[in-house]
Amino acid sequence: MSNQHKRMSHFLVSLKKHSWRAGFGLRVPQVPTHALCYVAEGCAAITISGKINEINSGTAVLLTPGMRIEALAGNTGSLVFYVLQYVEAALQPSNQVVEIMKNTLLAADLQTDSTAFAISLPATLLSKLEELAATVSKQDYASILRGQLLFYELLSFIHTEQLQHAEKGIGPVEATLAYMQKNYREPLDVGILPRVAQMTPSSYCRAFKRATGMTPSEYLTHLRMKEAKELLVSSQYSVKDVARSVGFSDELYFSRLFKKREGLPPYIYMKQAGQRVAVVSKLFLQDHLLAMGIQPIVAPSFPSYYTTKSGFPQYLHHRLRGTKALNAEQPVDPQEILCLSPDVIVRMNVQGREDALEWKQTPQTLLFNDYLHWDEYQMNIATMFQKESVAEEIIRHIDTVEKQAKDALKFVTRKGRWTILRVLGDEVRMYGVYGHALTDLFYHKLGFQPDPRVTHASYRADAFSELLALDPERIILIWSEKSHVAALEQNPLWRELRAVRENQVYYPDSRDWDPWGPLGREYMIQKSTSFFLRAAGHG
Incomplete structure (x- = not known):
């Protein structure tokens, strides 16, 4: 106009x-x-x-x-x-x-x-x-x-x-976010960002805060510190080199800022991160470690499931460069890990496993029990490495990301009632309303309203008959192979479901979605929010 x-x-x-x-x-x-x-x-x-x-x-x-x-x-x-x-x-x-x-x-x-x-x-x-x-x-x-x-x-x-x-500042703010992500390693004056967005400084700052939960200066520091932690972990650079690499000309100022944010000076962070940590559990505990600046020397991978060369999910593939991929689809020989001379071996305490006793007898192994929520994993792993304050900051950040996504998705989640399924070759799983990281995220954090007739925990296997009786309004298909979904779509009983007839079946590309760790959880929130906004015609 x-x-x-x-x-x-x-x-x-x-x-x-x-x-x-x-x-x-x-x-x-x-x-x-x-x-x-x-x-x-x-x-x-x-x-x-x-x-x-x-x-x-x-x-x-x-x-x-x-x-x-x-x-x-x-x-x-x-x-x-x-x-x-x-x-x-x-x-x-x-x-x-x-x-x-x-x-x-x-x-x-x-x-x-x-x-x-x-x-x-x-x-x-x-x-x-x-x-x-x-x-x-x-x-x-x-x-x-x-x-x-x-x-x-x-x-x-x-x-x-x-x-x-x-007023929402969607396009202009996204443009400046991309600009900052590309140029944060160079001297960057955040004062030019409103001009880049073609907005007044006050309107831009309000829109930026709504989009990220941070001011432009805070977000720039967040980008730089995130990169700095990855460089410090590598042990290839001095603190001075790291400071310059992420856009700080003053090493002393960088060190003070780093200690204020992370709770310890960069040289101590580098020393602690230098521990040789091996992850041998099937759960992606390397996610929790990487978020705290600890890169493991070996971590589980699933080469037949993930499409990356490493067998790690997409959001971890580049972060785990230099980490040995441990094929978790096969039994793990403890001697294969011990020959790598790890200082610490992180493993879940899985009861009834034949090799559990052998791991317990290995002095480097730290065992911990299964937990219901992702942040419990984060805090317990942080305690092992004396990084509780870092974990608390990670949990606060993910909480902010969840609240922002919930607000962005309001006009989607308020419409109808949702049922989450996973289609496998020989069964349809129906997820409940509690007791699983997936439903915790969708129902309790992002605001999707579950069908009130679904009251069970975790998921029910082989639930196709129950699904037919439920006849849900809206269906989300998670972690489902295309061939399995295509086979289900040929079933006339499936085609008679209300959600199918009214074109209310949502099938995102969720292969890499993992709500159990902070990095995977944030990646999943970003991808799922983008998917549902596009599906609703707002992306």
Whole structure:
């Protein structure tokens, strides 16, 4: 919308609905008027001034005269979208008579950047577009006047949505986050970030705090300290080298800041992290160790499940460079670990295991029991390495991440009741409402409302008959292979379920989702939030 709205009037030129099949391609040399494009169904890639943007269902794009669309293409499915064209006219008083300037396309409106944003009330906008299209198709004078009225109502709606989008600061803040993540190793003045986001300093700081839970300066320090801990763990650099590598020119200031945040000076942190720690439990306890700055010399991997070369999940693969991958899908020989000369061996105390006694007799082994919640694992491992204060900071950070995600997902989680399933080759597992890290995260932290008829703990195996009787409103499929899901979709009983018939089955790519450790939990929260926002037309 033009910022000159107080002196502008708008006139509808045309409104068209387009339906294109997958594989279409379009080139528009130049946009002749102002235009509002709204994607009602599907997704596509639009290239404007050399920049490629993904536009999904529920996305509006505002274009200005003279803009060049180099390509619009959809390769994954059909696309249904509306294009509303209009002109802006400047109004000037002349002898107490308002006259429309002859040149309605003002030079000030010849912009090179489009504005794309998700519509929070897509059904409302679609209804307005349909009503306007039906009205302008008629040629009588009353319909023309009615059409102009509906057109102004639609512009007012779009203007409000655009202001809400700007207030949330979603796009601009994400852009500055990416800028900081790319440049935090260099001297970086956070004062330039509002200009990068094209926001006022006060509005930007409020939006940034809502998005991250931190101020820009705090977030920059967070990035630098996270990198510093990884470098200190490697033992290849001096404290001075680490400080310079993460953007601090003053080693003394870096050391004071590090001690304030981590509870101990960097050289002590480096010494403690230098312990040779081996993880031999199937649970990814290396996640908890890495979060505290301790990189194990050996850690469990699952090469037949994870797609990385190491057999570690995606979010741990690069962090565990230099760590020996221990195939946890096979029995572990204690001698294989002892020959690596570990100072500490971390293992869960699994009762009834044939090799449990052998591990107990190994003096380097620290055994601990199973716990219900991820933060109990974190605190107990921290106690082993005298890092309780570090663990407390990790737990506070994850709590903040969970609260931010819960707030972002409100308009998704409030709709209907949810049931979580895992599809395996020969069974369907139904997860309960407590007693499992997965349901703790989804139901108790992120705010998804469980079906009230589901009351059991952990999960129930072979629960397909129970699922049919439940006939849930919404289904989330977790950790399920595509071939297993495809086989289930061929079952006519599955297709009769309410959630299936109403297209309320959500199937994210969750292979690497792991809610048991802080790094995996944060990764899972980010990925799941992004998935559900896109599914709802807001991502």
